[in-house]
Amino acid sequence: MPRKTYIAAIQAALAEELRHDPSVILIGEDVRIGVFAGTRGLHAEFGDARIIDTPISELGVAGAGIGAAATGLRPVVDLMFGTFLYLAFDQIANQAAAMRYMFGGQTKVPVTFMVQNGGGIGAGPHHSQAVHPFFMHLPLIKVVMPSTPYDVKGLLKAAIRDDNPVIFLNHLSLGGQRGDVPDDEYLIPLGKADIKRAGRDVTIVCAGLMVHHALKAATKLAAQGIEAEVIDLRTLKPWDEETVLASVARTGRCVVVDESYPVCGGASEWAACISEKAWDHLTAPVQRVSSAHVPIPFSPVLEKMVIPQPANIVAAVHRVVAQPEPERI
Amino acid sequence: METDKLLDIYTRILRIRRFEEEVGKLFAQGQLPGFVHLYIGEEAVGAGVCAALRDDDYIVSTHRGHGHVLAKGGDMNRMMAELFGKRDGYCKGKGGSMHIADFSIGMLxxxxIVGGGIPVAVGAALSAKTRGADQVAVTFFGDGAANEGSFHESLNLASALKLPVIFVCENNQYGEFTPATSAMNIKDIALRAQGYGIPGVIVDGTDAIAMYDAAQEAVARARRGEGPTLIEAKTHRRGGHAEGEDAFLAGQQYLLPEERDAMRRNDPLLKLHDYIVERKLVALETLEMLDQEIGQAVADAVAFARASEEPDETILFADRWA
Known part of the structure; x- marks a missing residue:
């Protein structure tokens, strides 16, 4: 199977969908040049009409994507960084997420907003936040956060074909990751998690960069005789409760890891749901691992202290595994 | 102008006026939930502009949107039912006064949200251009929205991409209760067009014929692929910002007596009525009959809305994922 980088997998997904459906267009700042290379080379094949460079006007461009989606196109809006979605928030929250419902089903809004989310490369406070909880909170908008080259291709293609608005969060620090990516067409359904490592002792729920940190933690834990199951949610909304709850029913212990903040963050949502629905299976309280509640600092030393690292995940697993088994009657 | 066209515009204005008068009454009687912002005084803008559009052209509206829906040919029954929050409303009672849409007539x-519709119209124009269709998109908005970032980003974006958009600013001289004169340091919003390299036109927004003419020119330019136009319609809102606003104002006055006089003198319905009658273009009896017909249609719409059932839980959870 061909090996590709995460970025090359994004390129492949976009090119395939642009070929597959003439209503797909790509709009955003610098999409011709492709600053992060995900959109590079597409202009040569698809031209001005479909690969559209725009001014730096996130709100206006997001709204244009929404208006175009409501009138027959299937736009991919590239807004570069997760934090830039804040500039477009009104259009996403008040229009994209609301239009279909508030107009009584008269329209659909098949728009994909694509950004680099999260930190880890010393990009500083304005380019490093993991912004997904803001969008998980909104109704009727899907949120996707892939962790591997294989997943990013299949999920991006599925996101573009989805008839709902999708926030598609590539990870800033995963662009160079290599992995097997088939040249053949494949789609990964939104809303389906993937068990990236099977294990019997504890379930680790995560997505994006945190999947890689969790896998590293799992290797360390295995050396200590603890077998962790690592579940990559892939889609954060709607998320695959079924796969997670089934795993927790087997392991009885759960650590949720998310790069966003601890207050109303991704981990908060998953932990609450697991505690509510898997209570009878849990032998220890669900542990959350989130970023520290500060802006993401520039210093690589400080940034590492803020964003969850494998060691933080190992420590959280120790907290749940240290709990004694309840006495069986 | 041909008499048929004139009568068409007059009919659009009259439909809006009679509908809005009834809505005002119903609201005062406490029969409508939420807020309503009436279009009375501004009818010539929506009517004049929409008379210059094709059925498949797009419009995007504002919180003061009843007039735009009717001007584009919307159905009174479904509108009234929506204002009552009933299941036979345009949005099954989930949108209400400020979120009515009729995609079947291009009413998006x-x-x-003040200024929130402007980028959406730019997107509709982008869609038309990309599909190779010669449709145009009109976005109506107020003087208040001209101070939102979405206005400025959209004018620039539409100009840079040469999109077929007509930006129609209904300058009714107040953003909620704050006079435009204290919210901006220029008198004419049309001036802002220059900053984006597009034509900016000032029109008497109480003159339906002038509105139609200005819109026709902007629409023709957009269809030729020459890009957007900003039309500033100088107009006024007869009923203030929102019905029942006295409750918010607690006795405070914000309109000057001379402004009230000017509004009465410049009633767009009476102006067009007098224009038609003075020139004997249409018999007075015909106009009166038209008024009666529209009055009956409004009464029927209220009856339709009252007879419609309340929405239920099925409707609550319908129309979520596509």
Missing amino acids: GACG
């Missing part, structure tokens, strides 16, 4: 939605 009213909008409760």
Whole structure:
């Protein structure tokens, strides 16, 4: 199977969908040049009409994507960084997420907003936040956060074909990751998690960069005789409760890891749901691992202290595994 | 102008006026939930502009949107039912006064966020251009929205991409209760067009014929692929910002007596009525009959809305994922 980088997998997904459906267009700042290379080379094949460079006007461009989606196109809006979605928030929250419902089903809004989310490369406070909880909170908008080259291709293609608005969060620090990516067409359904490592002792729920940190933690834990199951949610909304709850029913212990903040963050949502629905299976309280509640600092030393690292995940697993088994009657 | 066209515009204005008068009454009687912002005084803008559009052209509206829906040919029954929050309303009772849409006539939605609809119209124009269709998109908005970032980003974006958009600013001289004169340091919003390299036109927004003419020119330019136009319609809102606003104002006055006089003198319905009658273009009896017909249609719409059932839980959870 061909090996590709995460970025090359994004390129492949976009090119395939642009070929597959003439209503797909790509709009955003610098999409011709492709600053992060995900959109590079597409202009040569698809031209001005479909690969559209725009001014730096996130709100206006997001709204244009929404208006175009409501009138027959299937736009991919590239807004570069997760934090830039804040500039477009009104259009996403008040229009994209609301239009279909508030107009009584008269329209659909098949728009994909694509950004680099999260930190880890010393990009500083304005380019490093993991912004997904803001969008998980909104109704009727899907949120996707892939962790591997294989997943990013299949999920991006599925996101573009989805008839709902999708926030598609590539990870800033995963662009160079290599992995097997088939040249053949494949789609990964939104809303389906993937068990990236099977294990019997504890379930680790995560997505994006945190999947890689969790896998590293799992290797360390295995050396200590603890077998962790690592579940990559892939889609954060709607998320695959079924796969997670089934795993927790087997392991009885759960650590949720998310790069966003601890207050109303991704981990908060998953932990609450697991505690509510898997209570009878849990032998220890669900542990959350989130970023520290500060802006993401520039210093690589400080940034590492803020964003969850494998060691933080190992420590959280120790907290749940240290709990004694309840006495069986 | 041909008499048929004139009568068409007059009919659009009259439909809006009679509908809005009834809505005002119903609201005062406490029969409508939420807020309503009436279009009375501004009818010539929506009517004049929409008379210059084709059925498949797009419009995007504002919180003061009833007039735009009717001007584009919207159905009174479904509108009234929506204002009552009933299941036979345009949005099954989930949108209400500020979020009515009728996609079947290119009406892409009213909008409760000031300036929120402007980028959506730019997107509709982008869609038309990309599909190779010669449709145009009109976005109506107020003087208040001209101070939102979405206005400026959209004018620039539409100009840079040469999109077929007509930006229609209904300058009714107040953003909620704050006079435009204290919210901006220029008298004419049309001036802002220059900053984006597009034509900016000032029109008497109480003159339906002038509105139609200005819109026709902007629409023709857009269809030729020459890009957007900003039309500033100088107009006024007869009923203030929102019905029942006295409750918010607690006795405070914000309109000057001379402003009230000017509004009465410049009633767009009476102006067009007098124009038609003075020139004997249409018999007075015909106009009166038209008024009666529209009055009956409004009464029928209220009856339709009252007879419609309340929405239920099925409707609550319908129309979520596509």
